[in-house]
Amino acid sequence: xxxxxxxxxxxxxxxxxxxTTLLEQFRRKGFVFAVYMLGNPDDAxxxxxxxxxxxxxxxxxxxxxxxxxxxxxxxxxxxCIDRIRDRSKRKHDELFDATDGRRRxxxxxxxxxELGEALRRELGKLEPVHREILLLRDVHGxxxxxxxxxxxxxxxxxxxxxxxxxxxxxDRLKDQL
Amino acid sequence: MSVCDQIEPLLSGYLDGExxxxxxxxxxxxxxxxxxxxxxxxxxxxxxxELGSINHPQPTEQQWSMMMSVSAIRTSRGLGWIIGIAxxxxxxxxxxSKFVSNESVGTWERIGIxxxxxxxxxxxxxxxxxxxxxxxxxxxxxxxx
Numbered sequence: 001x002x003x004x005x006x007x008x009x010x011x012x013x014x015x016x017x018x019x020t021t022l023l024e025q026f027r028r029k030g031f032v033f034a035v036y037m038l039g040n041p042d043d044a045x046x047x048x049x050x051x052x053x054x055x056x057x058x059x060x061x062x063x064x065x066x067x068x069x070x071x072x073x074x075x076x077x078x079x080c081i082d083r084i085r086d087r088s089k090r091k092h093d094e095l096f097d098a099t100d101g102r103r104r105x106x107x108x109x110x111x112x113x114e115l116g117e118a119l120r121r122e123l124g125k126l127e128p129v130h131r132e133i134l135l136l137r138d139v140h141g142x143x144x145x146x147x148x149x150x151x152x153x154x155x156x157x158x159x160x161x162x163x164x165x166x167x168x169x170x171d172r173l174k175d176q177l
Numbered sequence: 178m179s180v181c182d183q184i185e186p187l188l189s190g191y192l193d194g195e196x197x198x199x200x201x202x203x204x205x206x207x208x209x210x211x212x213x214x215x216x217x218x219x220x221x222x223x224x225x226x227e228l229g230s231i232n233h234p235q236p237t238e239q240q241w242s243m244m245m246s247v248s249a250i251r252t253s254r255g256l257g258w259i260i261g262i263a264x265x266x267x268x269x270x271x272x273x274s275k276f277v278s279n280e281s282v283g284t285w286e287r288i289g290i291x292x293x294x295x296x297x298x299x300x301x302x303x304x305x306x307x308x309x310x311x312x313x314x315x316x317x318x319x320x321x322x
Contacts, residue, residue, distance in 0.1 A: 023245070027241075027244050027245060031234075031235070031236050031240075031244070032233045032234065035233070035234045035236075036233075036234075041234060041236060041237070041240055042240065044236075044240075045236055045240035045241075045243055045244050048244045049243060049244045049246070052244060052245070115223075115227055116227055116230075116231035116232075119224070119227050119228060119231060120231060120233070120234075123228070134228065137193065138224075138225050138228035138229055139228055139229065139233065141229070143195070144190075144193070144195045159186075159187075159189055159190045159193075159195065160186060162189050162193075163186055163188065163189035163190075166189055166221050166224060166225075169224055170217075170220050170221065170224060173224070177220045177223060177224075
């Protein structure tokens with residue numbers, strides 16, 4: 001399980017995180033989140049760019065935030081939702097078809113690779129509410145409290161929604177498990 | 178409601194270490210005895226482990242640099258403004274010092290030219306400040322006609 005990233009700020013002015021470092025972290029983590037949410041790497045890069053622009057425009061809010069990463073993911077999630085609402089119909093399949101071939105490596109264990117590929121494919125097909133919560137928890141390692149913060153939901157809702165998302169994914173991957 | 182029905186919704190919380198001590202103990206005791214719930218827990222654990230370890234899609238070089246260009250553009254623009262303003266200040270200082278030390282220009286001419294220059298700076302500055310204020314509060318600045 002991935003470890004949870006450090007919150008990054010303790011509130012003291014002199015110890016506020018450096019903006020360049022934050023932007024670099026946001027860019028790396030944000031792309032994986034956005035690419036699964038939008039199903040297309042170009043759209044994902046656009047959404048991350050919008051998110052980074054917002055972070056630059058609100059530098060004081062970001063650097064002074066209790067949890068800068070949660071701040072950024074909240075913004076990025078909204079950018080992704082805007083795109084999902086607005087864009088013309090695009091298929092998720094192009095992302096997963098285009099990237100799977102590039103990532104294949106000879107050393108991978110066959111079974112694990114098949115499961116991994118199936119996971120990527122099925123993750124991209126989940127309902128956005130299930131996809132986003134799985135990404136935040138199992139890919140980015142956010143705690144339930146941070147997830148509640150990013151998604152603006154009650155902490156108690158996180159566990160039940162996450163469990164439903166995992167069960168849905170489990171049901172679709174039954175043959176590989 | 179069976180014990181399995183009560184425990185099953187807690188499996189994800191148990192997997193993530195987010196349960197209270199009491200609930201964690203309940204789950205542990207149950208999955209030690211219940212084959213079905215233990216199997217479900219193992220499946221969830223496999224999914225979580227795989228999700229954390231698979232290679233996720235990465236951006237191309239072009240997408241990578243495009244994402245960061247927003248800060249590069251901002252930085253270079255800021256730097257451009259600073260260098261430009263510094264250059265203008267140096268030129269203005271040189272022009273003023275030459276003008277003041279030039280003995281071929283009469284006193285009244287100096288006063289007249291100086292007044293015109295000061296008036297230009299004041300009027301230009303006020304227009305600039307007004308424009309900047311309007312830009313900040315203009316709701317329609319991003320509207321394309």
